[in-house]
Amino acid sequence: MTTTFADPLERQRLYRRSLRIVVASQVFGGAGLAAGVTVGALLAEDMLGTDRFAGLPAAVFTLGAAASALGVGRLSQRLGRRTGLAGGFVAGGVGAAGVVLAAVLGNVVLLFAALLVYGAGSATNLQARYAGTDLALPRQRGTAVSVALVSTTLGAVAGPNLVTVTGHLALGWGIPALAGPFLLAAVAYLLAGAWLFAFLRPDPLLVARTLQAAPAPEPVPAPPVVGAPGPEPAEAPAPAPATASASGRVAHGVAVGASVMVLTQITMAAIMTMTPVHMRAHGHSLGDVGIVIGVHIGAMYLPSLVTGTLVDKVGRVPMAIASGVTLLLAGTVAALAPADSMAVLLVALALLGLGWNLGLISGTAMVIDATTAEDRAKTQGNVDVLIALSGAMGGAVSGLVVAGSSFAVLSLGGGLLALLLVPVVAWSRRGASVTETDPSGRL
Numbered sequence: 001m002t003t004t005f006a007d008p009l010e011r012q013r014l015y016r017r018s019l020r021i022v023v024a025s026q027v028f029g030g031a032g033l034a035a036g037v038t039v040g041a042l043l044a045e046d047m048l049g050t051d052r053f054a055g056l057p058a059a060v061f062t063l064g065a066a067a068s069a070l071g072v073g074r075l076s077q078r079l080g081r082r083t084g085l086a087g088g089f090v091a092g093g094v095g096a097a098g099v100v101l102a103a104v105l106g107n108v109v110l111l112f113a114a115l116l117v118y119g120a121g122s123a124t125n126l127q128a129r130y131a132g133t134d135l136a137l138p139r140q141r142g143t144a145v146s147v148a149l150v151s152t153t154l155g156a157v158a159g160p161n162l163v164t165v166t167g168h169l170a171l172g173w174g175i176p177a178l179a180g181p182f183l184l185a186a187v188a189y190l191l192a193g194a195w196l197f198a199f200l201r202p203d204p205l206l207v208a209r210t211l212q213a214a215p216a217p218e219p220v221p222a223p224p225v226v227g228a229p230g231p232e233p234a235e236a237p238a239p240a241p242a243t244a245s246a247s248g249r250v251a252h253g254v255a256v257g258a259s260v261m262v263l264t265q266i267t268m269a270a271i272m273t274m275t276p277v278h279m280r281a282h283g284h285s286l287g288d289v290g291i292v293i294g295v296h297i298g299a300m301y302l303p304s305l306v307t308g309t310l311v312d313k314v315g316r317v318p319m320a321i322a323s324g325v326t327l328l329l330a331g332t333v334a335a336l337a338p339a340d341s342m343a344v345l346l347v348a349l350a351l352l353g354l355g356w357n358l359g360l361i362s363g364t365a366m367v368i369d370a371t372t373a374e375d376r377a378k379t380q381g382n383v384d385v386l387i388a389l390s391g392a393m394g395g396a397v398s399g400l401v402v403a404g405s406s407f408a409v410l411s412l413g414g415g416l417l418a419l420l421l422v423p424v425v426a427w428s429r430r431g432a433s434v435t436e437t438d439p440s441g442r443l
Contacts, residue, residue: 011211015135018204019144021196022132023151025085028192029125030155032092032185034297039163040115041277041399042289043099043178047108058273058395060112064095064119065126066388072120072127073381080203081131082196084377085124089193092121096185100170103179118182121189123388125152128196130380133368134204139312142365146308149361153301155188163290177286208373253370257363258383259424260320262390264359267327267414269394270401271334271352272296275345277399278407282339295346299353307361316362316369317425323359324421330355331415335408348411355418 040057068088076084098114129148136144166180175183275296276289311319330351337344371379394414401410 011135014202014204014207015132015140015144018135018200019132019147021199022128022148025089025192025196025200026125026128026148026151027154028188028195029089029121029128030152030297030301031158031188032089032096032121032155032192033125033152034155034158034181034185034293039178039181039276039286041273042280042286043103043176044111045277046176046178047103047106047111056112056396056399057115058269058398059392061095061115061119061122062269062388062392062395064116065123066119066385066392067116068092068120068123069127069381069384069388071381072124073377073379073384076127076205076377076381077375080206081134081377082200082203085128085131085200086193086197088120088124088127089189089196092118092124093186093189093193095120096182096189099182100175100179100186103176103182104174118185119388121185121192123384125192126387127380127384129364130368130377131200131204134208134373134376138369141368142311142316142361143305143308145361145364145368146304146306146311149301149308149357150304151301153298153304158294164287167286205373205377212373251370254367254379254383256424256427257316257366257370258386260323260359260363260366260421261383261387263418263421263424264323264327264356264363265387266390266394267331267418268300268352268356269391270398270414271331271411272349273395274398274402274407274410275334275349278339278402279342279345284342288342292342292345292349296349296353299350300356301353303354303357304361307357311362311365316366319358319362320421320425323355323357323362324418325355326351326358327355327418327421328415331411331413331418334411335415359421 040061044057068091072084072088074084075087095114095116095118099111099118102108102111102114129145132144132148133141162184163181166184167177168180170180170183171177272293275292279289279292280286307319330348333344333351334348337348367380367383368376398410401413
């Protein structure tokens, strides 16, 4: 493997092929992801008979995503991306099927147990963004993440807009209409897992690890020139950097990237979770909800190609700050939106998705920069645990905040929380150092 892929052109060929395989899987994964986002809260509201706990489904499946992120990350570290990602998507498909069964039986306990397993698909869909970066050059990392994310758009936008269609299909089979999108999720996640298991080979993470462990070729000395003076005495080699210092910089880079993604996830999850409940309470149809959430999810993923280029060209830190500003604007617009104005809600949720996109890609690039192939998958899994837990917290608290105050208070509070990104990225400068992969010193 080393002799084949050590050639830069061959490595780039495999990088592009792996990215194409990941892109195809993300189309299916996006469709599976959309079900829980669009109707999870509404299904729980119907089965529980109250909207007070409407945020619990998001909290439960993001808790499942947290556990799965840890498992997928560690499985990928041991056996490669192919096995880890395929297993996670299959688990998500099984969980989605369990949600459908719970809706048919009217069993709330089974509903939440199935949502917990369904969260594996969400975690895997997010972790798949890393698979395209394993063989990417440092200057390609933001772009590689963005390509994987933007491919999610096709399925993620189509999913919410198929709510009515899948609902009618479900009713025809004697299944509650709100469980219809989970039928789509089950099929989509299982297809994503089968695709990756069949085609993501050779495994990009295993190839990257082998290349990293391969010894560098010995330089060939130039032949001596007759009559030339003898070689100068060799200079003493520079002392190697302290291991503690190097590990400290790695830990700092991971912490900053994780903090950026956690803050954006809390804000996005809290506002997004309660938007369908807020809309239905004010007379909007299920089709209207699907359109708004579809636009939101599109804004989460569609700008990725531009965002990835900006993260690589402009820098990680400026784009993280842009995320905080955009999320504040999203929360402000949502808070001020008239309850019956679908157009203003569309703008607010589009801004919310864009702010999340900026934070996720800049934070992901920071984490990738700070890790190596030897520890990357495990570290990425640990980081995604934090992201999933933060989403669970945002989803769980959102229903209580709205019940105790209003959707406007929730939205404005989420936007203000996103402003914490500014001191976080200022902290990143304390551990910044000029590196070979980033000669300008930008993060």
